Amino acid sequence: MKKLIYILVTCFIAMSFVAHAQQTTDAMYRKTLKEVLDEVQDKYHVKIKYTAAQVDGKWVNYAQWRFRPNVDTTLANILTPLDLKVNKEAPGRYKLKEYEYFRWAISDGWKELDRIAAQYHDRDTWEQRKAILKPELYKALELSPLPAKPASKPIITSKRTFDGYTVENIAIEILPGLYINGSLYKPLKIKGKIPVILSPDGHWEHQRYRADCQIRCASLARMGAMAYSYDLFAWGESLLQFKDEDHRRSLAQTIQALGAIRILDYVLSLKETDSERVGISGGSGGGSHTVLMTALDDRIKLSAPVVSVSSYFYGGCPCESGMPIHQCGNGTDNVELAAMAAPRPQLLISDGQDWTANMPEHDFPYLQKMYGYYGVADKVENVHLPNEGHDFGPSKRAALYAFVAKNFRLDLNKIKDGSGNFDDKKVTIQKEPAMYVFGDKGENLPANAIKGFDQLEKVFAQSIKK
Structure with missing residues (x-):
C-alpha cells in the first residue's frame, strides 16, 4: 500500500510540474528557437543557416510579439x-x-563616436576630457598605482650579428616570477642617440618569430633605429609559464600593458636611446595595444597602429578589451583613445577586408579634427589599402618605414636596392629557437618563475595590494 501511495504522489507531482511548465509556456507565449527561425524563413522568404547545437534547448519568450515588418529588426x-x-x-x-x-x-x-565627440569642441575641452580618461584607464586596468618593479636585471642572450644589424633576446621580470620575452634589434653601428620602436606582436600564427615580423624589425634597425619585438601574454615563450587559453582572460590586457611599461623603462635606460624618439607600432591585437599604450604613456612620441583601429570594433580578444577600459569617461572607443596621441605623430594603416575598411569615411576625419585642435592636422596620417586584407604585408611595412623615417629623421635609402625598392633580401630569417631566451626546451627558465594562471592572480593581487 505504501508503495502504491508513493507512486501516486510521485505521478501527481510530475503531472503538476508538467502542467505548471505548460502554463508558464502558454503565459509567456514561448516557442523553441528552431520553431521561430523556421517561421522567420517562411514569413520573409529568407534562408538562415544554423546547427542543431546552436538552437537546441533555447526558447523565445513572447515569440509572436517579436516579429516586425522588417526581417533584420525581427x-x-x-x-x-x-x-x-x-x-x-x-x-x-x-x-x-x-x-x-x-x-x-x-x-x-x-x-x-559622434556622441563621444560632442563632449568637446576645442583644445581646452579636449584636454579636460583626456584628464578624465587617462587616470580612469589606469584604474580600469588595475594599474593605479603601478605594482613595484622587481629589482632583477634583464636576462640577455648572446648577440647575433647580421648584415647591418644585430639581435639579442631579452626577458624582463615585470612582476615577481613573471617574465615578458622579446628580441631587441639594433643597428650594427651606433653613433650617438638613436630612436627605438616597440613592436608588439599581433594575433597571427608563429608570433614574433614570423618572417614578416623579423623583416620589419631588422629593416628598422638597418635604417638606424632599435626595434623591440615582444610576445603577447600567454603566447610565444610565455607558454613556458602559462597555457594558451590563459591569453583569453581579462587580466591578459593588464599584463600586456604592464609589460610594455617595463620594456619602456628598460629601453630608456640604455645610453644609446633618444628619449624624444620613442615609437610603437603593432598590427591587429598589437595595434589595439599600440593605441592603449600611447594613450597611457607620454614617453611614447610616435605611434602606428596597423589594421586595428575602428569605431565599430573594440577588439575581440580579452587582451584588447577584457578590462573595462571602454567604460571609462562614461564610454569611450578605440578611435577616441587613438586621439589621445595628439599632437604626437600617428599613422593609421587600414585595409578593405576587415573592420578598418571604412576608416577614411568617418573615423579618420574625426582624428584629423582632433589633431587640428593643436594646429597639426598633418601629424596624423591614414594609409588606406582597399584591395588588401588583414596582415602586416610589404605595402604596410613600407608605409611604416616612410613614416618613421620622416618623423625620426632616418635614412630610407639604407633599406632600398639600386632600383629604389625596399630590399628584404638582406634580412636573415632566423629559426624560432634562435629567438628564445630560456633555451630550446625552457631549461633556462628562472627558478622563481610563476607556473600557471592561478599563481599569477595571487602574485598580481599581492603586488597591487596597498
Whole structure:
C-alpha cells in the first residue's frame, strides 16, 4: 500500500510540474528557437543557416510579439536576448552566430563616436576630457598605482650579428616570477642617440618569430633605429609559464600593458636611446595595444597602429578589451583613445577586408579634427589599402618605414636596392629557437618563475595590494 501511495504522489507531482511548465509556456507565449527561425524563413522568404547545437534547448519568450515588418529588426528582437546574432552572407541569406559584444553595426559605431565627440569642441575641452580618461584607464586596468618593479636585471642572450644589424633576446621580470620575452634589434653601428620602436606582436600564427615580423624589425634597425619585438601574454615563450587559453582572460590586457611599461623603462635606460624618439607600432591585437599604450604613456612620441583601429570594433580578444577600459569617461572607443596621441605623430594603416575598411569615411576625419585642435592636422596620417586584407604585408611595412623615417629623421635609402625598392633580401630569417631566451626546451627558465594562471592572480593581487 505504501508503495502504491508513493507512486501516486510521485505521478501527481510530475503531472503538476508538467502542467505548471505548460502554463508558464502558454503565459509567456514561448516557442523553441528552431520553431521561430523556421517561421522567420517562411514569413520573409529568407534562408538562415544554423546547427542543431546552436538552437537546441533555447526558447523565445513572447515569440509572436517579436516579429516586425522588417526581417533584420525581427531577427534582432529574437536573437539579442539569447546572446545570438546573424551575419548577412548574401541577399536573403543569413548565418547564426554567437553575439559579439565587441563588434557593432557600422552606423552604430559612428553614432557612438559622434556622441563621444560632442563632449568637446576645442583644445581646452579636449584636454579636460583626456584628464578624465587617462587616470580612469589606469584604474580600469588595475594599474593605479603601478605594482613595484622587481629589482632583477634583464636576462640577455648572446648577440647575433647580421648584415647591418644585430639581435639579442631579452626577458624582463615585470612582476615577481613573471617574465615578458622579446628580441631587441639594433643597428650594427651606433653613433650617438638613436630612436627605438616597440613592436608588439599581433594575433597571427608563429608570433614574433614570423618572417614578416623579423623583416620589419631588422629593416628598422638597418635604417638606424632599435626595434623591440615582444610576445603577447600567454603566447610565444610565455607558454613556458602559462597555457594558451590563459591569453583569453581579462587580466591578459593588464599584463600586456604592464609589460610594455617595463620594456619602456628598460629601453630608456640604455645610453644609446633618444628619449624624444620613442615609437610603437603593432598590427591587429598589437595595434589595439599600440593605441592603449600611447594613450597611457607620454614617453611614447610616435605611434602606428596597423589594421586595428575602428569605431565599430573594440577588439575581440580579452587582451584588447577584457578590462573595462571602454567604460571609462562614461564610454569611450578605440578611435577616441587613438586621439589621445595628439599632437604626437600617428599613422593609421587600414585595409578593405576587415573592420578598418571604412576608416577614411568617418573615423579618420574625426582624428584629423582632433589633431587640428593643436594646429597639426598633418601629424596624423591614414594609409588606406582597399584591395588588401588583414596582415602586416610589404605595402604596410613600407608605409611604416616612410613614416618613421620622416618623423625620426632616418635614412630610407639604407633599406632600398639600386632600383629604389625596399630590399628584404638582406634580412636573415632566423629559426624560432634562435629567438628564445630560456633555451630550446625552457631549461633556462628562472627558478622563481610563476607556473600557471592561478599563481599569477595571487602574485598580481599581492603586488597591487596597498
